[in-house]
Amino acid sequence: MGRSISRAFVGIKNKVRLKLQGWKGNMFSQGGREILLKAVALAIPSYAMSYFKIPTKLCSEITKESLFHKAYAVRYFSDGNLLIASLGGNPSYAWRGIWEAKNLLVQGGRWNVGDGSLIHILNDAWIPGFQNLRQELGDEQSMEQLCQLDNQVLSLIDPGTKWWDLAKVKALFNPNVVDVVIRLHPNHTGAID
Known part of the structure; x- marks a missing residue:
């Protein structure tokens, strides 16, 4: 080859x-x-x-x-993201089957972090072992800091190093989540999620 x-x-x-x-x-x-x-x-x-x-x-x-x-x-x-597609009005039989299977995938799956642009920090499953991240916020300040962020995982990645902005991650989540997040490897080549 x-x-x-x-x-x-x-x-x-x-x-x-x-x-x-x-x-x-x-x-x-x-x-x-x-x-x-x-x-x-x-x-x-x-x-x-x-x-x-x-x-x-x-x-x-x-x-x-x-x-x-x-x-x-x-x-x-039409936005290019199958995972958030709706069933739509008058769907074909084939699309209805794809849509049902997609829902099963979303329920049991987890995002793989690429550039972080498609993953919502709190609404999407992207950290192994943590499905409800709202419960894992560090403290009351975390919610305020989250509002200042873009709400996409991209906002937790340093654009210069293409690695986690540890100050933001530590300020946002409790130590258990921080330990798991820093073991995830964002794609440094800029590949999408």
Whole structure:
């Protein structure tokens, strides 16, 4: 495979793109577009996936370029965030299933801190072992300090070092939470959450 695994799989991405561009997706019904994507576009990388682990970045790129993602993003999560998407009015059968599964994921999942821009400090689960952070605030001053912050985890990360601003974290949370937070590693490359 060599040094660049991503370059080795560029052909798969190009084949998927060419196959999807060759079809007139707007001529199909909602169900037809779903079948097209599942049957044709997802079959292309199957052989390679049976032998190699496809890079996560490539899977993400193929998904975002797909007709399925574009159609659902426009109709149901135009802000780009599937995790906060609503059911919407008159949802398709497929979207209703995705939305229900998404809710299960949100209930049992936890955010992985990247740049902190998508994670709300108190409303999202991002610290292992702590689901209700309002109970874990250090003292009355913490709530006042929280109001001064952006309310996103990004506001707890020092922009220069791309590491936790320990003064803010210690001022906001009790020592048990602080110990867990400083063990989390924000993504220093600026990757999103």
